Amino acid sequence: MHVLITGATGLVGSATVRRFLAAQHQVSVLHRSASDRSLLRSVESQIQWIEGDILDLLSLQKALVGIDAVVHSAAVVSFVPKDNPLMFKVNVEGTANVVNACLYMGVARLCHVSSVAALGRPPAGRETTGHEKIRIDETQRWEDSPNNSAYAKSKYLAELEVWRGIAEGLTAVIVNPSLILGEGDWTKSSTQLFKYIYDEKPFYTEGTVNFVDVQDIAECIFQLINSDIHSERFILSAGTASYKQLFDAIARSLNKPSPRYLVGKNLAAVIWRIEAARSWLTGSRPLITKDTARSAVHHFEFDPTKIKRTLQTDFQTLDQTVSRIGKSFLKQV
Numbered sequence: 064m065h066v067l068i069t070g071a072t073g074l075v076g077s078a079t080v081r082r083f084l085a086a087q088h089q090v091s092v093l094h095r096s097a098s099d100r101s102l103l104r105s106v107e108s109q110i111q112w113i114e115g116d117i118l119d120l121l122s123l124q125k126a127l128v129g130i131d132a133v134v135h136s137a138a139v140v141s142f143v144p145k146d147n148p149l150m151f152k153v154n155v156e157g158t159a160n161v162v163n164a165c166l167y168m169g170v171a172r173l174c175h176v177s178s179v180a181a182l183g184r185p186p187a188g189r190e191t192t193g194h195e196k197i198r199i200d201e202t203q204r205w206e207d208s209p210n211n212s213a214y215a216k217s218k219y220l221a222e223l224e225v226w227r228g229i230a231e232g233l234t235a236v237i238v239n240p241s242l243i244l245g246e247g248d249w250t251k252s253s254t255q256l257f258k259y260i261y262d263e264k265p266f267y268t269e270g271t272v273n274f275v276d277v278q279d280i281a282e283c284i285f286q287l288i289n290s291d292i293h294s295e296r297f298i299l300s301a302g303t304a305s306y307k308q309l310f311d312a313i314a315r316s317l318n319k320p321s322p323r324y325l326v327g328k329n330l331a332a333v334i335w336r337i338e339a340a341r342s343w344l345t346g347s348r349p350l351i352t353k354d355t356a357r358s359a360v361h362h363f364e365f366d367p368t369k370i371k372r373t374l375q376t377d378f379q380t381l382d383q384t385v386s387r388i389g390k391s392f393l394k395q396v
Contacts, residue, residue, distance in 0.1 A: 236294070
């Protein structure tokens with residue numbers, strides 16, 4: 064099988080490239096000229112690199128010549144308001160282009176990497192900040208809510224493009240990972256959590272976090288692409304932990320002290336406002352935003368029963384994942 068992967072230089076994309084290469088599949092990567100290839104350095108020579116952009120429909124069509132399947136993981140992830148125009152353009156328009164190009168070129172299969180954020184959150188008044196958890200599965204319907212970030216809306220709209228493609232005859236599946244944990248650049252994405260603990264930051268927040276190992280995501284994508292499953296979406300989540308439990312696990316893996324001071328909802332609201340002002344004055348990116356402060360104090364649990372039942376698979380535990388990643392980071396410092 065010849066697979067094209069978008070977003071291959073990112074966390075999910077690079078793990079997916081490695082999984083397909085391990086199974087002796089031919090892998091092409093759509094990349095921009097300035098892409099950082101560091102996550103694929105050890106397998107760089109095994110990849111067919113195709114310069115292009117998902118915002119350039121013509122380059123997409125050219126890249127799909129001879130391609131059997133596409134894994135679309137390219138996306139902008141940001142909770143900083145000034146990034147919203149670019150994020151919507153890449154996540155929504157870019158996904159529409161991928162769908163249209165697959166339809167035009169007759170690509171057999173597409174796996175779209177979405178996010179649990181695209182499932183939406185309960186509207187105001189139905190969320191909880193107590194110890195009870197709201198359980199969300201694939202039947203969750205999007206509703207407008209202040210709990211939905213701009214990123215969430217961009218991924219929801221991107222999914223609508225995939226469903227539109229399915230209605231037009233595209234064979235596709237959607238995966239919705241929760242917080243992705245994996246080896247990568249710890250100045251970017253969720254891997255910044257490891258840098259936060261390594262730098263011995265003392266604060267943690269209320270709320271819970273759903274997590275999944277990037278290797279498990281790559282495995283699910285691989286199995287779905289190599290199956291007859293289509294027109295389905297799947298939550299990929301290994302479990303739920305409090306932020307304190309997550310930080311404690313990371314601290315153990317890095318031999319660092321765990322954060323000691325709880326930042327409650329009211330203090331978080333003050334901090335994101337201070338950060339917004341600092342960002343505006345200095346031009347730097349805020350360390351915490353309104354969306355991240357809000358999400359950090361809620362209790363949502365994403366149900367992975369469907370993917371486990373469909374693929375007869377399970378996910379790595381928090382300790383297994385964090386221990387492996389921690390060892391990897393310690394080798395780099």
